[in-house]
Amino acid sequence: xxxxxxxxxxxxxxxxxxxxxxxxxxxxxxxxxxxxxxxxxxxxxxxxxxxxxxxxxxxxxxxxxxxxxxxxxxxxxxxxxxxxxxxxxxxxxxxxxxxxxxxxxxxxxxxxxxxxxxxxxxxxxxxxxxxxxxxxxxxxxxxxxxxxxxxxxxxxxxxxxxxxxxxxxxxxxxxxxxxxxxxxxxxxxxxxxxxxxxxxxxxxxxxxxxxxxxxxxxxxxxxxxxxxxxxxxxxxxxxxxxxxxxxxxxxxxxxxxxxxxxxxxxxxxxxxxxxxxxxxxxxxxxxxxxxxxxxxxxxxxxxxxxxxxxxxxxxxxxxxxxxxxxxxxxxxxxxxxxxxxxxxxxxxxxxxxxxxxxxxxxxxxxxxxxxxxxxxxxxxxxxxxxxxxxxxxxxxxxxxxxxxxxxxxxxxxxxxxxxxxxxxxxxxxxxxxxxxxxxxxxxxxxxxxxxxxxxxxxxxxxxxxxxxxxxxxxxxxxxxxxxxxxxxxxxxxxxxxxxxxxxxxxxxxxxxxxxxxxxxxxxxxxxxxxxxxxxxxxxxxxxxxxxxxxxxxxxxxxxxxxxxxxxxxxxxxxxxxxxxxxxxxxxxxxxxxxxxxxxxxxxxxxxxxxxxxxxxxxxxxxxxxxxxxxxxxxxxxxxxxxxxxxxxxxxxxx
Amino acid sequence: xxxxxxxxxxxxxxxxxxxxxxxxxxxxxxxxxxxxxxxxxxxxxxxxxxxxxxxxxxxxxxxxxxxxxxxxxxxxxxxxxxxxxxxxxxxxxxxxxxxxxxxxxxxxxxxxxxxxxxxxxxxxxxxxxxxxxxxxxxxxxxxxxxxxxxxxxxxxxxxxxxxxxxxxxxxxxxxxxxxxxxxxxxxxxxxxxxxxxxxxxxxxxxxxxxxxxxxxxxxxxxxxxxxxxxxxxxxxxxxxxxxxxxxxxxxxxxxxxxxxxxxxxxxxxxxxxxxxxxxxxxxxx
Ligand SMILES: [Zn+2]
Numbered sequence: 057x058x059x060x061x062x063x064x065x066x067x068x069x070x071x072x073x074x075x076x077x078x079x080x081x082x083x084x085x086x087x088x089x090x091x092x093x094x095x096x097x098x099x100x101x102x103x104x105x106x107x108x109x110x111x112x113x114x115x116x117x118x119x120x121x122x123x124x125x126x127x128x129x130x131x132x133x134x135x136x137x138x139x140x141x142x143x144x145x146x147x148x149x150x151x152x153x154x155x156x157x158x159x160x161x162x163x164x165x166x167x168x169x170x171x172x173x174x175x176x177x178x179x180x181x182x183x184x185x186x187x188x189x190x191x192x193x194x195x196x197x198x199x200x201x202x203x204x205x206x207x208x209x210x211x212x213x214x215x216x217x218x219x220x221x222x223x224x225x226x227x228x229x230x231x232x233x234x235x236x237x238x239x240x241x242x243x244x245x246x247x248x249x250x251x252x253x254x255x256x257x258x259x260x261x262x263x264x265x266x267x268x269x270x271x272x273x274x275x276x277x278x279x280x281x282x283x284x285x286x287x288x289x290x291x292x293x294x295x296x297x298x299x300x301x302x303x304x305x306x307x308x309x310x311x312x313x314x315x316x317x318x319x320x321x322x323x324x325x326x327x328x329x330x331x332x333x334x335x336x337x338x339x340x341x342x343x344x345x346x347x348x349x350x351x352x353x354x355x356x357x358x359x360x361x362x363x364x365x366x367x368x369x370x371x372x373x374x375x376x377x378x379x380x381x382x383x384x385x386x387x388x389x390x391x392x393x394x395x396x397x398x399x400x401x402x403x404x405x406x407x408x409x410x411x412x413x414x415x416x417x418x419x420x421x422x423x424x425x426x427x428x429x430x431x432x433x434x435x436x437x438x439x440x441x442x443x444x445x446x447x448x449x450x451x452x453x454x455x456x457x458x459x460x461x462x463x464x465x466x467x468x469x470x471x472x473x474x475x476x477x478x479x480x481x482x483x484x485x486x487x488x489x490x491x492x493x494x495x496x497x498x499x500x501x502x503x504x505x506x507x508x509x510x511x512x513x514x515x516x517x518x519x520x521x522x523x524x525x526x527x528x529x530x531x532x533x534x535x536x537x538x539x540x541x542x543x544x545x546x547x548x549x550x551x552x553x554x555x556x557x558x559x560x561x562x563x564x565x566x567x568x569x570x571x572x573x574x575x576x577x578x579x580x581x582x583x584x585x586x587x588x589x590x591x592x593x594x595x596x597x598x599x600x601x602x603x604x605x606x607x608x609x610x611x612x613x614x615x616x617x618x619x620x621x622x623x624x625x626x627x628x629x630x631x632x633x634x635x636x637x638x639x640x641x642x643x644x645x646x647x648x649x650x651x652x653x654x655x656x657x658x659x660x661x662x663x664x665x666x667x668x669x670x671x672x673x674x675x676x677x678x679x680x681x682x683x684x685x686x687x688x689x690x691x692x693x694x695x696x697x698x699x700x701x702x703x704x705x706x707x708x709x710x
Numbered sequence: 711x712x713x714x715x716x717x718x719x720x721x722x723x724x725x726x727x728x729x730x731x732x733x734x735x736x737x738x739x740x741x742x743x744x745x746x747x748x749x750x751x752x753x754x755x756x757x758x759x760x761x762x763x764x765x766x767x768x769x770x771x772x773x774x775x776x777x778x779x780x781x782x783x784x785x786x787x788x789x790x791x792x793x794x795x796x797x798x799x800x801x802x803x804x805x806x807x808x809x810x811x812x813x814x815x816x817x818x819x820x821x822x823x824x825x826x827x828x829x830x831x832x833x834x835x836x837x838x839x840x841x842x843x844x845x846x847x848x849x850x851x852x853x854x855x856x857x858x859x860x861x862x863x864x865x866x867x868x869x870x871x872x873x874x875x876x877x878x879x880x881x882x883x884x885x886x887x888x889x890x891x892x893x894x895x896x897x898x899x900x901x902x903x904x905x906x907x908x909x910x911x912x913x914x915x916x917x918x919x920x921x922x923x924x925x926x927x928x929x930x931x932x933x934x935x936x937x938x939x940x941x942x943x944x945x946x947x948x949x950x951x952x953x954x955x956x957x958x959x960x961x962x963x964x965x966x967x968x969x970x971x972x973x974x975x976x977x978x979x980x981x982x983x984x985x986x987x988x989x990x991x992x993x994x995x
Contacts, residue, residue, distance in 0.1 A: 450771070451769075454772065456769065456952075457769060457948070457949070457951070457952020457953060458769045458770060458952055459769050459770050459772060460769045460770070460771055460772065461771065461772035461773050462773055465771070465772070465773025465776075466772075466773070468773070468776065469772075469773065469775065469776040472776040472777065473775075473776045473779070661761060663761060674777075675777050675779075676762055676774075676777045677756070677757060677760045677762045677774070677777045677778065678760065679760075679762070680760050680761035680762060681759050681760065681761070682759050682760075682761050683759070688956075688957060688958065688959060688962055689757075689763040689764060689766040690750050690753040690754045690757070690763065690766075691750065691962050692766075692955070692956060692962050692965065693750070693753065693766060693770070694746050694747070694749065694750040694753075695962065695965060695966045695969060696951050696969075697746050697749065697789075698739070698742045698743060698746045698969070699947075699951055699969035699970070699972070699973060700948070700951065701742045701745075701746070701793060701796050701797075701800075702738055702739070702742055702973045702976075703944060703947065703948070703973065703976065704793075704796075704797060704800075705738065705742075705796065705797060705800030705801070705803075705804065706800075706804070706973075706976050706977065706980060707944065708797060708800075708801065709800065709801050709804035709805065709808075709842070710808070710842050710845055710846070710893065710896045710897075
């Protein structure tokens with residue numbers, strides 16, 4: 057990968073190749089932004105100048121540029137974002153927008169009349185979140201396009217990911233930003249072209265890894281943080297301060313400013329971690345740092361290194377809750393730190409999830425719009441592993457004396473209980489999931505089948521394939537197909553053809569298919585073999601058994617069924633009345649299977665998928681059978697209920 | 711010293727009325743089982759012969775809720791509705807029995823025949839119900855002023871987050887320290903009704919307050935001691951129940967016996983409070 061870096065560095069402007077944050081460029085750095093703005097705290101306007109670069113690394117001249125203008129999603133109730141997410145402003149002051157006041161190319165050509173809004177996703181002509189700029193002359197291969205832009209961004213209220221609430225400002229998706237110019241073959245694309253999607257209620261990330269030099273002038277009393285590294289704070293007088301940040305190799309730059317922030321810092325293996333929180337949140341700071349360090353350690357070991365020396369995360373106040381639970385790689389927001397009781401790991405889960413996006417979308421910069429599963433699903437899978445690993449397998453999310461739940465079960469629950477779980481495949485673009493199934497499909501189902509994949513190929517192979525995925529695709533733009541090809545290579549290397557030629561059969565079912573998976577133990581029968589067994593043939597009887605004195609022999613038949621369309625290999629553990637156990641492996645191809653055992657012992661229990669490897673099985677209660685009903689659990693539950701009710705009655709009467 | 715003496719008398723009186731306590735225990739158990747048994751067979755039906763039920767071993771695994779599907783929703787509403795009904799029925803039942811218990815104190819503890827006990831319970835029921843409702847309203851208002859308002863105020867000041875709020879615990883403490891006052895008044899008023907045979911609730915309440923005023927520290931002290939013991943006892947009981955996971959038939963039966971023994975002790979502690987308040991009143995005469 058180094059080779060690519062050096063090749064690209066040759067024609068990069070000095071600005072792009074400079075090093076302040078990381079030792080060597082991590083990415084190709086095809087885009088960069090130099091931004092100098094002022095935050096006007098009363099009008100909630102951010103305005104100033106920006107120089108934006110884009111390098112044409114294709115082999116053909118490019119005649120236009122495409123930019124995200126995402127704050128315009130808040131400039132109309134008719135934008136695709138506002139319609140889909142039902143956002144409306146909190147009064148006259150609540151609208152948001154981004155306006156380009158002037159734009160010139162490096163030759164000084166005024167391009168203000170060459171701009172037009174596009175709606176590539178849904179044709180919504182009211183949507184002004186994607187801007188096309190027609191260039192006076194094409195950008196030749198290897199050339200750099202440079203815009204000098206004066207712009208003004210009005211933040212929206214209420215906050216929906218970005219915006220303000222009184223003097224709390226969370227400034228994301230706030231400046232005109234390049235789309236990704238994709239070359240043929242990249243993400244299985246047929247021809248070169250821009251990939252620049254509208255701002256949707258459910259997706260917002262797909263950009264080049266860029267370099268950012270950002271200066272923001274704001275009132276002195278504001279405490280600010282960003283996805284960049286703090287270079288300096290300058291105090292020009294008039295109770296103002298100018299904060300200068302630099303960020304390298306991240307896909308988006310967001311920042312926040314609020315006079316009330318409390319700032320706490322810790323260090324983890326050379327990474328300076330800053331938490332910006334509230335008074336109330338301070339009490340949970342230890343938990344929050346623990347959570348983010350768990351995630352750092354876990355992903356660092358199993359996926360790949362976290363390469364930046366800085367990381368900032370925010371626990372926003374209630375008024376800024378709309379900014380909670382978001383990811384900007386080296387900056388992310390948690391939620392509810394000060395409010396949630398400690399038996400419920402919701403805040404920790406959010407912290408771990410949003411940090412995880414530094415990998416799944418930040419470093420491995422997939423396209424959230426077109427393949428949300430590889431962003432949210434993959435990240436949820438890792439979040440669930442981390443939460444359950446650190447807070448307790450089986451009770452990672454909730455741990456009370458009488459109630460518990462693991463984080464992976466929480467995710468699985470969302471999928472298996474959705475009545476619409478099989479109305480679409482899992483590979484749709486974010487805005488095309490029907491009937492509100494986006495979250496259930498992109499997060500829950502995808503995470504559930506990634507757990508299933510782990511169950512099939514083993515945790516070790518799973519970790520190995522993610523390390524390989526990182527090795528091949530870090531700081532590039534992988535697609536789902538690219539991920540699958542890593543899976544196929546690693547599984548083949550580790551397991552030969554145990555799973556067939558490749559794993560495509562798995563992804564065809566769970567990702568590109570919409571069927572459900574449901575295995576069931578239909579039942580078990582055992583009967584004695586009669587003392588006299590045989591066939592009358594002509595005048596004689598052929599006995600298979602005629603010895604009255606011999607031991608009792610049984611024939612036990614175990615019947616299992618596959619009720620759903622998804623067929624996966626499954627293990628069947630069978631228990632006999634002498635305590636012996638037998639493990640059978642079923643390929644799951646037919647819709648049913650019978651196992652028959654003859655001997656002195658009877659089958660008394662059966663567990664299909666005994667280790668709960670198949671997370672996408674929509675009903676696990678029917679996965680086992682026992683000759684004796686396991687009454688004791690319900691008896692114990694009942695006894696506890698009785699006693700607790702007795703106590704309650706006694707306590708609530710005088 | 712006075713407090714300990716009265717507590718001792720109260721304890722003796724409570725022990726001597728063990729028959730009444732056992733009667734209350736049996737009645738409560740029958741009542742609760744009327745709701746619990748259908749729940750149990752419902753649960754057994756959902757799981758049938760499945761071994762997934764073992765996942766309920768250390769607490770209800772919410773991860774199973776999805777596999778249970780719609781029956782889980784029915785189970786949840788059955789548990790919450792059943793629980794509410796039980797609380798309501800329990801409230802009436804305990805108000806009824808309190809009538810008999812306070813009557814015991816008038817006639818000397820331990821001497822009351824079962825039939826008299828029931829008759830006295832019935833006779834005192836209405837005034838006791840009124841006293842209970844009034845006192846509970848008073849306690850609710852008290853709780854709102856001492857705990858509710860400070861919480862609302864801190865929430866408002868700290869912009870909605872729970873709070874710059876270590877000092878909220880101060881209000882919890884004040885609240886808890888105030889509780890013996892209300893309980894003493896409720897008990898003394900009911901003792902007055904049982905002793906005088908009058909059904910006048912307001913006279914009863916003013917008698918209760920008067921009794922409190924007459925010997926405030928002793929009155930307050932006895933209820934406070936019992937309340938502290940009671941609270942620690944309940945806490946330990948819940949902790950025990952939560953973390954006990956008996957797996958076999960015999961152990962489950964033992965567990966059940968243990969919980970019921972704990973409950974009988976809980977009933978004894980309540981009777982102890984009643985009896986101590988009565989002992990204090992009779993000592994005065
Ligand atoms: Zn996410």
